Amino acid sequence: MTTASKTHSQGMQLAPAKSYDWKEMVFHALFLSCAMVGVLSVATIGWFVFSEGLPAFKEAGVSQMLFGKEWLPPALFGLLPMVVASIISTAGAVIIGVPIALLTAVFLAELAPNWLANIIRPAVELLAGIPSVVYGFFGLVIIVPAIESIFNIPAGNTILAGVIVLAIMILPTVITISETSLRALPSTYKEGALALGASHIYSIFKVLIPAARSGIYTGIALGVARAIGETMAIIMVMGNAPAMPGSILEPARTLTANIAMEMSYATGIHASALYSTGIVLLAFIVLLNGSLLYLNRKRAH
Amino acid sequence: MNKLEVNNLNLFYGENHALKNISLAIPARQVTALIGPSGCGKSTLLRTLNRMNDLVSGVKINGDVMFEGNNIYQDVDVKHLRMRVGMVFQKPNPFPMSIYENVAFGLKAQGIKDKKVLDDTVEESLRSAALWDEVKDRLNTPAFGLSGGQQQRLCIARTIAMKPEVILMDEPTSALDPIATHKIEELMDELRKQFTIVIVTHSMNQAKRISDKTAFFWMGELVEHGETTQIFNQPIDQRTRGYVSGEFG
Numbered sequence: 001m002t003t004a005s006k007t008h009s010q011g012m013q014l015a016p017a018k019s020y021d022w023k024e025m026v027f028h029a030l031f032l033s034c035a036m037v038g039v040l041s042v043a044t045i046g047w048f049v050f051s052e053g054l055p056a057f058k059e060a061g062v063s064q065m066l067f068g069k070e071w072l073p074p075a076l077f078g079l080l081p082m083v084v085a086s087i088i089s090t091a092g093a094v095i096i097g098v099p100i101a102l103l104t105a106v107f108l109a110e111l112a113p114n115w116l117a118n119i120i121r122p123a124v125e126l127l128a129g130i131p132s133v134v135y136g137f138f139g140l141v142i143i144v145p146a147i148e149s150i151f152n153i154p155a156g157n158t159i160l161a162g163v164i165v166l167a168i169m170i171l172p173t174v175i176t177i178s179e180t181s182l183r184a185l186p187s188t189y190k191e192g193a194l195a196l197g198a199s200h201i202y203s204i205f206k207v208l209i210p211a212a213r214s215g216i217y218t219g220i221a222l223g224v225a226r227a228i229g230e231t232m233a234i235i236m237v238m239g240n241a242p243a244m245p246g247s248i249l250e251p252a253r254t255l256t257a258n259i260a261m262e263m264s265y266a267t268g269i270h271a272s273a274l275y276s277t278g279i280v281l282l283a284f285i286v287l288l289n290g291s292l293l294y295l296n297r298k299r300a301h
Numbered sequence: 302m303n304k305l306e307v308n309n310l311n312l313f314y315g316e317n318h319a320l321k322n323i324s325l326a327i328p329a330r331q332v333t334a335l336i337g338p339s340g341c342g343k344s345t346l347l348r349t350l351n352r353m354n355d356l357v358s359g360v361k362i363n364g365d366v367m368f369e370g371n372n373i374y375q376d377v378d379v380k381h382l383r384m385r386v387g388m389v390f391q392k393p394n395p396f397p398m399s400i401y402e403n404v405a406f407g408l409k410a411q412g413i414k415d416k417k418v419l420d421d422t423v424e425e426s427l428r429s430a431a432l433w434d435e436v437k438d439r440l441n442t443p444a445f446g447l448s449g450g451q452q453q454r455l456c457i458a459r460t461i462a463m464k465p466e467v468i469l470m471d472e473p474t475s476a477l478d479p480i481a482t483h484k485i486e487e488l489m490d491e492l493r494k495q496f497t498i499v500i501v502t503h504s505m506n507q508a509k510r511i512s513d514k515t516a517f518f519w520m521g522e523l524v525e526h527g528e529t530t531q532i533f534n535q536p537i538d539q540r541t542r543g544y545v546s547g548e549f550g
Contacts, residue, residue, distance in 0.1 A: 186394075188390060188392060188394035189394065189396060189397075190356075191353060191356070191388075191390065191394070192390065192394040192395075192396065192456070192459075193396070193406070193410075194353070194356070194383065195351060195353065195383055195387065195388040195390075195460075196383065196384070196387070196406060196407035196410060196459065196460070196463060197380045197381065197382075197383040197384035197407060197410065197411070197463060198380070198406070198407065198410035199380060199410070202410050203410075206406070206409075206410070207396050207397075207406075210397060210398070211396070211397045
């Protein structure tokens with residue numbers, strides 16, 4: 001034993017118990033207050049939207065608002081066309097976007113040679129950083145005219161245009177999270193499958209993707225949240241008519257577009273009806289997160 | 302008769318010369334143990350026998366590995382090779398699916414869908430792996446619910462289901478407790494009647510208990526190989542003697 005540690009161990013007196021360790025408490029409070037920022041924001045937004053939106057629900061009636069097909073403020077507040085437009089545009093984006101994103105993620109995580117992955121990955125990340133108004137531009141200049149000429153219709157501002165733009169917008173989210181969860185898998189899964197004579201592709205679909213399922217679900221849920229919440233790009237390409245769409249080749253207005261387009265001039269009960277549009281939107285998000293939790297929990301058992 | 306023959310095999314990980322001119326014959330229906338200190342190349346050699354090293358980028362191999370007279374690096378389809386030369390890993394690695402699906406996995410990967418064939422093979426393989434009685438009532442529950450030792454026997458069952466001729470085992474008991482280890486060793490004693498087994502082990506007692514032949518590796522070289530009793534009782538090389546007597550390593 002060295003002299004230094006000897007004097008140290010002999011000379012050390014145990015400090016008495018402190019009733020308050022101020023340093024610990026300050027940091028504890030700091031962490032707690034940071035954590036509270038998110039919670040308080042959600043609570044404030046929820047309270048605000050509900051208190052502002054409830055008068056419209058009271059006036060028009062819940063079933064009138066949720067199932068009414070006419071939006072003619074301040075007389076009629078039927079939100080069904082917007083609900084339908086939001087669901088269809090989001091579902092369409094998922095149906096087109098998720099398979100493309102998942103296969104891209106598999107390609108990046110498992111198949112692509114390094115040099116190619118190093119081109120694709122930054123491109124995908126760049127896609128995530130593009131502002132939605134630029135996506136709207138892209139839709140307006142490329143997709144809308146393309147739909148006009150392919151389907152021979154006078155106006156290409158349709159649900160289909162919205163679906164395509166949203167499908168591209170959710171790609172980076174789903175790709176990045178799926179790729180990360182595929183890469184996080186222990187190599188033993190893949191080795192085990194290959195050692196049984198399974199092909200690489202079979203191992204990917206039967207072992208790796210199922211094993212990475214919970215991460216992939218998270219990616220999809222975040223993609224859906226982005227699609228359902230998207231406003232600017234949608235306003236630019238979807239035509240925004242507040243009427244029940246007959247097909248995806250007709251214009252439609254989503255819940256988000258409804259709020260954004262009318263908020264600047266709405267007053268009274270009309271403004272309240274826009275807040276209730278927000279309530280419906282929030283309900284969708286809660287439903288989405290709830291089902292994600294459920295799916296992941298089911299998997300855990 | 303030799304099941305596998307390694308002739309003048311050299312393996313490089315980039316610049317690192319990991320296996321140096323290895324020649325080793327592996328006789329059929331015997332247990333061959335590969336021993337040596339960490340980093341000596343024994344696991345690397347094991348992984349050349351079913352071409353698992355193909356997964357590592359930057360690996361260069363020259364020399365031959367012959368399986369029943371065919372050069373596995375030139376003449377055979379790698380998937381087919383791995384069906385006949387199965388592998389059990391260091392850590393039990395069941396797939397995140399049911400016990401039944403784990404054992405049926407390799408067959409399904411071959412496109413076999415016949416329920417009867419799958420059922421029979423699953424039962425037979427689990428029996429051979431001495432696991433059937435413990436799991437027969439819960440075949441459809443997740444494999445992760447099994448203990449570590451059971452999971453490792455499940456991985457052995459999964460390998461047996463392919464009806465391989467050779468089973469490679471990469472320290473199969475190093476993650477298990479002594480009781481589970483004992484069960485696996487008992488099982489290996491059964492399996493040697495039917496299969497050719499090559500096992501990498503860090504435990505010299507295990508090599509002594511279960512193997513017929515032993516090969517001692519040292520810094521990428523095969524120093525000495527022969528009957529297990531000879532390697533442990535009358536080693537010829539100084540380094541082998543030092544290692545098996547526990548002087549170093």
